[in-house]
Amino acid sequence: MGDKPDPAARETVNRGVGSQKQVGLAVSASVSSYAESDAKALVARLRTAVAACGTGFTATVQKQSGSYREVRATAYRTTGDESVSWTTTAAAQGVSAEVHLVVVRQGDTIVRLMALNVTAAQQKAQVPQEVADKQLEKVRAAG
Template sequence: MRVKATWRAVLVTASALFLTTACGASGGGSDGKASAPARKSSSAAARTALQRAALEQGDVPGYQVSADTTAQGRSRPQADRRPCQPLADVMGDQPNPQARETVNRGLGSQRKLGLAVAASLSTYARPDAEKLIRDLRAAVAACTGFKVELGGTSSTYGRVTARPYRIGGDESVSWSASSTQVNVETPVHIVVVRQGATIVRFMTINLGAPVQGRAQELVEVPRDVADKQLEKVRRVLSAP
């Protein structure tokens, strides 16, 4: 299965919440203090650095890697419960509105048909990156289920459960959930990692043989993908 076909299936099955703007990079907020040319230069430099640190074809054996450059609107997913909004945000085109720049990648497994991984890198002001992790931990603890609206599409997420996941970085949060559409539950695993002021986000879904009325077996962010991405972030973004 071609990775773009797999990634598109992720978008459809998970209510188009995974990488709704799956382009190479998207601009985020600004502190408003720098001049417009300075902000533009800084933004371009950050975007270039993220592109170099993002996964590329050949980085992880057994996966096809794609950067989807389809132009789409940057709508923000809306949760039906305020405490759950961070969980809705993280499934959008960027982890939350405070992201300054975001680069997205899609990976399709060549060994396990239907296994798709969305990986993104985002730059933040460090306090905003730290707050994102705190907000996600609080949301996972407070929300066992919620509904999300995006672009006229509604989806229900249930079985939200904190999940141990060993990974590098300064700190991380991991949880499982199920996306329900037309009485079909599809399991999702999401891991968000902070490395300095960079947020690395992984979302995994298995589209193989959905089961009517109940969730499939749990999926997990592949460790070879996560380890390679974190290694590349440390090597590229920490370089002088």
């Protein structure tokens, strides 16, 4: 949920993206390089975690404690080798926001995309399909 990759990641790059089509939609993206077996294991662990965390959990991200509730697996089309997608409501310091995450494995690379609406936190957020497609296109071109 945070911006730190799994410790097995060899290298990670993080970026933030705003939307000109949806004012307030913020998308963070990270691309991490793994051994392929570690990348596969990460996706499997995420699937298990999403299934187990339906009622939510608490976490500390960048020294801020918060809670995540209503964790739900969601369908999301990607062109990667495999993916997992979920939504949750994040709450910290009296503020809550709907969050959508997509994690995609392409070979030994993991792409993580997270979207939330910073101006209308209660609105359902979704990673724009064009952002996911473009990031995966870039990963394939680099490989």
